[in-house]
Amino acid sequence: MQADYVIIGSGSAGAALAYRLSESGKHSVLVLEHGGTDIGPLIQMPAALSYPMNMKVYDWGFRTEPEPHLGGRRLATPRGKVIGGSSSINGMVYVRGNAKDFDYWDESGAAGWGYADVLPYFKRMEHWHDGGHGGDPAWRGTDGPLHVTRGPRKNPLFHAFVEAGRQAGYPLTDDYNGEHQEGFGPMEQTVWKGRRWSVANAYLKPALKRPNCDLRRCLARRIVIEDGRAVGVEILRGDRIETVRANREVIVAASSINSPKILMHSGIGPGEHLRGFGIDVVADRPGVGQNLQDHLELYIQQASTQPITLYKYWNLWGKAAIGAQWLFTKTGLGASNQFESAAFLRSGPEADYPDIQYHFLPIAVRYDGQAASEGHGFQAHVGPMRSKSRGRITLQDADPDAPPKIEFNYMSHPEDWVDFRHCIRLTREIFAQKAFDPYRGDEIQPGADYQTDAELDAFIAEHAESAYHPCGTCRMGAASDPMAVVDPECRVIGVDGLRVADSSIFPRVTNGNLNAPSIMTGEKASDHILGGGMLPRSDL
DSSP: OEEEEEEEOOSHHHHHHHHHHTTTSSSOEEEEESSBOOOSHHHHSGGGTTTGGGOTTTBOOEEOOOBGGGTTBOOEEOOBOBTTGGGGTSOOBOOOOOHHHHHHHHHTTOTTOSHHHHHHHHHHHEEEOOTTSOOOGGGSOBSSSEEEEEOOOOSHHHHHHHHHHHHTTOOBOSOTTTTOOSEEEEOEEOEETTEEOOHIIIIIHHHHTSTTEEEEEOEEEEEEEETTEEEEEEEEETTEEEEEEEEEEEEEOSHHHHHHHHHHHTTEEOHHHHHTTTOOOSEEOTTTTOSBBOOEEEEEEEEESSSOSGGGGOSHHHHHHHHHHHHHHSOSGGGSOSOOEEEEEOSSTTOSSOOEEEEEESSOBOTTSOBOTTOSEEEEEEEESOOOOOBEEEOSOSOTTSOOEEEOOTTOSHHHHHHHHHHHHHHHHHHTSGGGTTTEEEEEESOTTOOSHHHHHHHHHHHOEEOSOOBOTTOBOOTTOTTOSBOTTOBBTTOBTEEEOSGGGOSSOOSSOSHHHHHHHHHHHHHHHHTSOOOOOOOO
């Protein structure tokens, strides 16, 4: 029950850390994970993605407080409680983020996290397969643990979406993870040989084969701190409370929801808040739990006049046939997440880089697996990427087993409403292009009745959903910044021997899905921890 490095969480960053910290064989590594096995078709089959994220066995089951600007709705906040963390229940979409996102981090106090610094880590982690679709090989990695592929794009609607974007006057990009993010083009996925290529498959299982890396199933309650230094983790195993000792460091990689919660239960956080729960304050860091950000999105749905959408499989026999083909051959519709075309656009000439993202899907369906009753349709998931709204994670109980209080404060900034209305009207403009003429039926959602600003605002308040990209709650910044939680080497400010490395340290949410930058964070943090020098900056 001791190791040189103790990592809390086996998710996107935690698994990458386990792999790299144990790689030389010189250090012992122990990963603490509350969830269980990821074996089984519901996690491993890419097309089944709506199931695990709605299952108690794989998901922490968090919900927000009633969101005041969304009609008091309580939104689901899934986080993976399973080997591989959220990479085992996510949509498998692979987006690095925009170069300017990381340059913003660097300029806002996370020195050494500019794009030139992080690009070598993205390349180190990737095993990129272009599938003959073009792309930017010089910008991509080809021998990392994480396989990145592209869907087959056999459905003509995937091409109609990209062509409609071109007809609407937007650029095309054959690799949004390469030199040019902006434009319409193919979407990338963490799928390999028909299976979800989570960090459990890419990093954790290979690491656990080494004699110096192990995993314990337990609940991490708090970090044990003696004389200002983290020396271990208090865990709950079965009904017994035990302590795991860390000879060198404790690394928290428990998600942007659980990482700040664990810090607060350990006495690291806003002093007054912690004292209110009878927690002794070790380090008064007011930024712990603050700066919570996410992406919201809408599903703009259009009926299809041709029966070519995935709706024809949306029945017991269709699902059984897809499942059987996948089970025996790892091929067919089950082998893709079905997000195979995408776009990253600027909302206007004043935006210096893309601030709108599209996922296109050849069916009208929700994340919880509910299909549109109208039958055949297609949809675009769309939302602004850089909302100015900020929320927070706080404690609601002194008991470390209790869930935290989650307040995203979605749509609290007036610009969010302007941005979302623009997203709806822009999507309508794209769906109205000639490329969709052979397929376009009536608009399912919002529907033709929603036209004025007030009508669109009502629709947004009722239907906006999280894209499940929470981050920012243990913000990285200069050690002198009172609201920063970790310094640019991921060290918790005010406590020795303790780091945080996951999406909670992002100063600002990146332009796209968060799995890729979360893995990159684990990769880069491992080099900071090992202290053998960083990868040379890229001059691309």
